[in-house]
Amino acid sequence: MLNEWLLALARWLDTHAWSTGLHESLYMYAWIESTHVLTLAVFLGMLIVIDLRMLGVLFMDVPASVIARRLDLPMMIGFVVMLVTGFVLYYAIPVRTTQSIWFRIKVVFLIAAGVNAFLFRARMQDSSASWDLAPRPPRNIRIGAALSLTFWTVVVICGRAIAYDWFDCRKLDGAFMYWAAGCVDELAALEGGA
Amino acid sequence: MDFIWLFEWLEASFIADAAKAYGGVYVVVQTAHLMGLAMLGGMVIVADLRLLGVLMTGFPISTVVRNAQRGFNVAIVVLVLSGIFLAGAVSMKLYYNEMFLAKMIGLGVGILFVYLIRAPLLAREADELSPWLCRLMGTASLVLWFTVAASGRWIGFS
Numbered sequence: 001m002l003n004e005w006l007l008a009l010a011r012w013l014d015t016h017a018w019s020t021g022l023h024e025s026l027y028m029y030a031w032i033e034s035t036h037v038l039t040l041a042v043f044l045g046m047l048i049v050i051d052l053r054m055l056g057v058l059f060m061d062v063p064a065s066v067i068a069r070r071l072d073l074p075m076m077i078g079f080v081v082m083l084v085t086g087f088v089l090y091y092a093i094p095v096r097t098t099q100s101i102w103f104r105i106k107v108v109f110l111i112a113a114g115v116n117a118f119l120f121r122a123r124m125q126d127s128s129a130s131w132d133l134a135p136r137p138p139r140n141i142r143i144g145a146a147l148s149l150t151f152w153t154v155v156v157i158c159g160r161a162i163a164y165d166w167f168d169c170r171k172l173d174g175a176f177m178y179w180a181a182g183c184v185d186e187l188a189a190l191e192g193g194a
Numbered sequence: 195m196d197f198i199w200l201f202e203w204l205e206a207s208f209i210a211d212a213a214k215a216y217g218g219v220y221v222v223v224q225t226a227h228l229m230g231l232a233m234l235g236g237m238v239i240v241a242d243l244r245l246l247g248v249l250m251t252g253f254p255i256s257t258v259v260r261n262a263q264r265g266f267n268v269a270i271v272v273l274v275l276s277g278i279f280l281a282g283a284v285s286m287k288l289y290y291n292e293m294f295l296a297k298m299i300g301l302g303v304g305i306l307f308v309y310l311i312r313a314p315l316l317a318r319e320a321d322e323l324s325p326w327l328c329r330l331m332g333t334a335s336l337v338l339w340f341t342v343a344a345s346g347r348w349i350g351f352s
Contacts, residue, residue: 034347034348034351037228037347038340038344038347040231040232041234041239041343042235044229044232044235045232045233045234045236045237045238046236046240048229048236048265052265062257062261070249071240074243074249153225156225156229157225160225164217164221
């Protein structure tokens with residue numbers, strides 16, 4: 001059911017002149033895509049500094065809470081830019097992106113990273129006074145930082161893989177893969193023919 | 195100076211075979227390159243915004259820059275190694291690509307700037323340097339590394 005709704009939404013977006021215009025533009029799509037990728041240096045850059053601090057690798061002579069607080073604003077600015085450009089990129093190619101298995105895994109891990117960040121942040125703020133300069137941050141903080149780096153790496157892998165057509169609907173086979181990638185028509189044809 | 199021999203060597207090497215053989219491996223190495231970009235970007239932004247007096251104010255420049263430099267060193271190694279592998283798949287195309295040339299010049303200037311000018315200056319007396327010299331270095335560094343990253347991204351579009 002969800003697959004049908006998402007595909008209907010994507011097909012409706014696809015009828016928009018702006019969606020086609022973006023997709024077929026000479027430079028606009030490339031500029032937005034470049035902004036999306038280069039903002040990684042701001043968003044993921046700040047996140048990596050924070051997470052390496054929480055893992056006890058870098059900036060150990062600066063209190064953990066200071067790193068977390070001071071780098072929060074640039075990180076969030078980067079995140080907002082990535083989110084907005086990401087939506088625009090989706091809007092430019094809605095149907096293929098909706099049916100991309102990589103885009104789907106990416107969204108799942110984005111949510112996982114978001115939940116982890118939410119929990120991680122609360123724990124960081126709870127205990128920052130007691131271990132601010134400890135040579136080894138607490139275990140739960142280190143686990144949170146490692147999970148954060150892992151989730152975001154998977155997000156980047158999937159984001160990069162969206163560009164390739166290896167798992168596009170026309171190359172997939174089998175009911176499970178059709179369902180997972182949201183290949184609604186292919187799945188209907190498969191079930192109708194069976 | 196013509197470097198075509200370098201590209202021809204890369205094209206004939208096992209690196210080219212490996213980079214062309216498995217799309218999945220290529221994506222993973224691309225991701226390593228992007229994570230390296232993020233890490234290098236993060237270190238450059240933290241250090242340079244400190245030099246500009248925007249971020250981490252109140253903490254000694256030397257502390258911030260020393261930590262960032264350690265991260266930068268790791269990131270640049272990851273970037274260069276993954277970059278050579280990625281270049282292996284398309285080396286002859288890159289030889290004729292102006293954006294790639296721009297990126298390599300920027301990278302060369304950037305590495306010289308970081309290790310021959312910036313690091314020695316900041317290692318010696320970071321906290322006593324003139325604020326204007328610090329701002330100048332911070333700005334130059336941000337512009338330089340942005341140019342390297344942006345021309346790198348544009349290789350794919352050109």
